[in-house]
Structures are given as structure tokens and as C-alpha cells.
């Protein structure tokens with residue numbers, strides 16, 4: 247019996263080894279720019295750590311995904327007509343539009359203007375898509391590499407089309423689509439949907455692409471392809487979200503990039519310490535907004551000057567004339583380390599998901615100045631949870647900003663609520679980054695869900711069970727025969 251047990255445990259161990267560890271796969275990535283990339287990079291670096299091979303499919307026009315530098319990532323570059331400068335110009339135009347122009351127009355006018363910008367941008371995305379899927383040698387090369395999984399940021403559509411053409415299972419990683427339309431409709435969340443015209447335009451493009459060049463295949467739409475995602479990694483968690491229905495292949499991994507604070511650079515630490523009992527305020531409008539109109543920068547600076555706190559402001563524009571002695575301007579801030587500093591009292595933020603999560607992680611109350619994309623939605627969540635006060639970027643006065651800051655610093659409920667969110671955030675059995683990577687590896691191991699290796703594993707389990715039962719039967723039979731013989735002799 248002992249021998250049989252050893253056998254069985256060896257078989258079981260072998261099975262778990264094949265499934266559980268020592269698996270190195272190939273990951274193909276369809277990224278997006280800006281904060282999206284910074285977030286995705288955390289996941290990709292963890293995949294590298296676990297010895298997977300990571301290849302990033304990027305357009306030559308990118309300005310964050312630096313494929314020129316030597317890197318542990320592999321790059322497949324899609325060469326397009328525009329260069330990095332054009333991309334930067336277009337981003338700056340978008341910022342000007344969203345921050346300065348649109349708020350001065352009526353809702354209808356600004357929607358029209360934004361639609362125009364969006365359609366133009368769609369044309370650029372379409373070029374990248376065409377240069378990827380129509381390049382037979384590129385597609386063949388990707389096909390031959392036999393990737394195990396694709397990780398896609400679907401904000402720039404086309405990743406799902408590449409995955410479909412290559413026949414690779416894929417994982418979507420996003421914060422949200424406007425009104426959660428794509429998640430609800432394409433990801434089949436059980437809620438009635440409204441499909442936006444903006445996206446139907448993209449869907450049409452994808453449909454035509456497929457019809458014209460891959461005729462043996464059944465044409466597909468953007469949404470149909472998106473719906474084939476094995477897993478959706480959503481960049482929020484229940485510290486941030488309100489209860490809502492979702493499917494089991496949605497994983498909420500908000501704050502996966504957050505880490506405990508590291509010590510600050512000496513000079514910055516001295517400045518922070520000089521604040522004494524009053525503490526400091528951290529101010530950043532994110533990686534995209536680099537400068538403000540002079541008049542606006544001036545009344546922000548004059549509001550900050552009236553605080554007893556010291557202020558660290560990430561700002562690249564011209565130094566405002568009204569800048570107070572308590573305020574220091576920096577090109578760049580170690581934001582996570584500052585938010586984790588015991589002297590930090592408040593965070594003034596544009597409301598990007600990454601920054602909000604760093605504040606939740608460290609339990610810091612916020613003043614939100616949302617501008618575009620998911621920022622207003624993010625701040626609305628924080629406001630509803632009692633951890634933030636919102637000020638309107640376009641209509642605010644110095645007094646508004648100052649009173650918002652005083653509220654979050656001196657009304658204890660804001661700090662308490664921020665700490666409550668922080669406790670919820672930290673109260674998870676598995677860290678968000680580990681969960682994100684686990685589900686990507688899960689898809690790699692099981693090739694989606696209904697694949698042969700899963701069936702193989704189940705068959706092996708059945709075989710083990712049959713083997714054990716047979717052994718047991720044989721053993722009992724032998725025993726019965728032996729006792730029978732003994733009885734006869736007696």
C-alpha cells in the first residue's frame with residue numbers, strides 16, 4: 247500500500263508541476279500611450295521577472311514606448327508615415343482642446359469639435375492597424391513565433407483584430423470605456439447597452455478591413471472581436487467602485503502599480519521636513535498637462551501661497567509671478583514616495599487613475615481638478631466616498647481652491663474616509679499585480695479555456711483515479727484470497 251501511495255503522489259506531483267510552475271511563455275502586447283502605458287508596463291515587468299518573453303507591437307510614432315533603447319522587452323515596430331513630433335503635436339492639440347477650448351464652448355459645439363478630433367485620430371490609428379494586418383511578412387513572423395497570449399490595451403482598437411488573425415487568446419486591460427459601453431455590450435455584462443457612434447465608425451473600419459482582405463473568414467466587428475477576450479483586467483477595485491453586476495472573467499486589479507514609499511531625495515526631504523507640524527501638499531496635474539495659461543497658473547499659485555503648508559508642485563510652465571515662498575516647483579515628483587510620506591496632508595490631482603490609486607494606497611485626501619477622459623468620473627467616485635473635494639478647473643477662483651484645500655486638510659472626515667479606502671485596498675488575500683499576472687498566465691497555460699491541455703489534465707486525473715481504484719481492488723482481492731486460504735487451512 248505504501249508503495250502505491252508513493253506512486254500516486256508522484257503522479258499527482260508531476261501533474262501539478264506541469265500545470266503550476268516552470269512554465270515560460272511568449273506574450274505579445276498591444277499597448278497604448280500615456281498613463282495607460284505606465285500602468286501596463288508594471289504588469290509586463292512582472293511577466294519578465296517570471297521569465298516570460300515579452301514582445302511589444304508598437305507604432306513608430308509612439309513617444310512613450312521607447313523602442314530605440316536597449317530593453318528586456320522585444321519590439322516589433324510598425325512603421326507609419328508620421329513621426330514622434332507629429333504624435334506630440336497631436337497630443338498637445340488634444341490637451342489644448344480638452345483643457346482650454348472645449349470648456350468655453352456650448353456642450354453641443356464642444357461635442358462636435360471633439361468628434362472631429364476623434365475622427366482624425368481614428369484615421370491615424372487606422373493607418374497603424376492597416377500597416378500591421380496588411381503586412382504579410384510581419385503577420386507571418388508573428389504567427390511563426392507562436393505566442394501564447396496577447397495583452398491588449400483596447401483604447402486603441404486593432405489589437406483584438408491582430409489576436410483574431412493570429413488565433414491567439416487575449417486579455418484586455420482597461421480602466422473604462424465611456425459609459426462602460428464596450429464592457430457591457432462586447433464583454434456581455436448583463437446590462438442594456440447604448441452603442442456610441444464614435445465606436446461604430448471604428449467597427450465599420452475593422453469590418454471592411456476583414457471583408458476585403460481575408461475573405462475566407464467570416465467578417466467580424468470590433469465588438470465581436472473584443473468580446474472574445476478571455477479575461478478583462480479592470481484598473482479599479484472595490485475601494486473605488488460601487489456595486490454593479492459583472493461576469494466572472496472580469497478581474498478588478500486597481501492600484502497594481504502602488505508600492506510602499508521609498509525615501510525622498512535629500513533636498514526634497516529637507517524641504518518636506520521644514521514644513522513642521524503643518525505638513526505638505528502634493529500637487530500634480532499628471533504626465534500630460536505640462537503648462538497652464540498664465541492667468542490660471544497665477545491664481546492657483548496665489549491660492550497655494552495662502553496655505554500654512556509647504557507645497558510641492560509638479561509644473562513645467564513659466565514660473566507664476568504670484569508663487570509663494572511656501573511653494574516649490576518641480577519638473578517631476580516622486581509622487582508615490584511623497585504620498586506615502588508621513589508629513590503629506592493632501593493631494594491636488596487631475597484625477598488620473600494611477601494618481602488616485604496612489605492616494606488611496608497611502609490614505610491621502612484629495613482635491614480633484616478633473617479635465618478629460620475618465621478624470622471627472624474618478625473624482626466623482628472619490629467625492630461620493632467622502633475622500634475628495636472637487637473644484638472646476640475652468641470656473642474656479644483662488645478662493646475656491648483655497649477653501650477646498652482647507653476642507654480636506656482640516657475636516658477630519660476626509661482623512662478618515664481616505665484611510666478607510668486605504669484599509670479596504672490593503673485587505674486583499676492576493677495583491678492586484680499578482681492577480682493580474684496570474685490570470686494572464688492562466689490564459690497562457692490553458693490557451694483560453696477549452697483547450698487540449700485542460701482536457702489532457704482532466705484525463706490524467708481520471709486515469710489517476712482509475713489507477714488508484716484498480717490498485718485498491720487488487721489489494722483487497724489479494725487480501726480476500728489470502729484470508730480465504732487461511733480459513734481453509736484452519
Ligand SMILES: *[C@@H]1O[C@H](CO)[C@@H](O)[C@H](O)[C@H]1NC(C)=O
Pocket residue numbers: 323325377381382383384387
Ligand atoms: C513589413 O514588416 C517587416 C517585418 O517587420 C518590415 O521589415 C517591413 O518594413 C514591413 N513593410 C512595410 C511596407 O511596412
